[in-house]
Amino acid sequence: MTKTEEIEINLLLDAIYRKYGYDFRNYARASLKRRIQNCILRAEVNSVSALIPLILHDKDFFSEVLVQFSVPVTEMFRDPIFYHAFRLQVIPYLQTYPFIKIWHAGCATGEEVYSFAIMLKEEGLYDRTTIFATDFNEEALNTAKEGIYRLANVKYYTNNYQKAGGKSTFSDYYYAGGYDSVIMDASLKKNVTFAHHNLVSDGVFGEMHLILCRNVLIYFDKQLQNRVLNLFRNSLIRKGFLCLGTCESLQFSSVENAFEEIEPEYKIYRLS
Template sequence: MESPVDIQDLEIRLLLETMLHRYGYDFRNYTHASLKRRLLQCLAVCNITHISEAIPKIIHDRAFLDQLIYAMSVTVTECFRDPPFYRLLRERVIPLLATYPFINIWHAGCATGEEVYSMAILLQEEGLYNRVRIFATDINGKSLHQAKEGIYTIQNMEEYAQNYQESGGKASLPNYYHSKYDLARMHSSLKENIIFAAHNLATDNVFSETHLVMCRNVLIYFDQTLKNRALRLFDESLVHGGFLCLGTKESLSFSEISDRFTPVSQDLRIFQKKRGIR
């Protein structure tokens, strides 16, 4: 016996297979509930009633695929999200990073870039920015473009100013952007050492050795299999003694790499890769 729910799940499976085989985008290991909701929302906007009706459109219409990918992978972010996290980064992690002559940072799943600029500001204030390279990656081309532009609404920036102060900021957030009408453009000096690039945690591999990996509130959208894949990449990329920063409700427990890291702060989810492991 079939229920309507089973049909919808079947349609989603077929749609995801289509995206994979036609274009190589693999969303099969994203968490089910969020993906389904985003998919249904996106299709409703396009006046598509049944999910399976989207399949021929995906096959023949690249612009439609891009729209779908945007809907399925966009994430909400903010500058200095979780101020206590940034405070700890500044007080405990940055002094250790400062001992390296050159520092590579990988910001995986950077979305529209607010947290990348937060990191750049922090590094500037701590005098490290001139020997840092930040790789800011995301699967979502449209988000990545917005991140590269670094233009946000003044209204949002004013809300972030409080985060910045609480995180131990040494100046004032408006020092780091130019305002025009209701928009804020991040200073170009912040962009100098950031490389924005497309990278898919589901299918791509490690591209560089890094000293710190930021991946916050991305793994919540992955199932355990895909989460493990992403964590393996981070482990592979990090030097011994390097740092891994996750979202405050994400954990390393039950993951394959949990015994290769020790917590700097369990509450704020900052971990350090052990030295002397293979």
């Protein structure tokens, strides 16, 4: 990154923060920069600086930028082996609780929320579970609430479901929507509360038995990662579980010693 471009990006992020309150200043730069470059292409301007007046004076333009900045990419039963490990390592503990509270932080368009709902149903735990599924991207959250997904992905999801240790058939959990979509069974979201929450600026969610936050921390710098991990620690009950993405880790973080590793390879942790 050239020095000039770095200055431009800092100014852009400052402008967004001061005008709209969204704070991307502690996002990992390499990915964010690619997203900014996409905005430049779409807006047909030729520098990062040229985006700034558009963002400051045009709220609709900013809404589009916000969508670009948080392009959610997720899938049903992403990393099936993680789900498999979760069934073996965590479900037996969850079974001992009379009720279970789960925070799905950064749920994006909700595919993994439904995946978890399916798994909890199959393990007989869904009826005593409350899931709080949060994201700062309203558009993604609306998709999550609707639970309508592309038919083209279903074959892949079905494969994931099977590898994840699914006990039934994936087609039991959705209905045909329009010609190219499927609608997730409404009973799966009966105990799910979808809510707006920004990990960068918002506070603790209390007394959770389990927090899922997979492939979100990789977008943050070290400082923001530590803030969010502390938030998680303070939102968990004693002996609560934390699941991160397979390429994320508590190693070298400020909460490393607060957790024990349950399943190092699949990043399942438990508060000591």
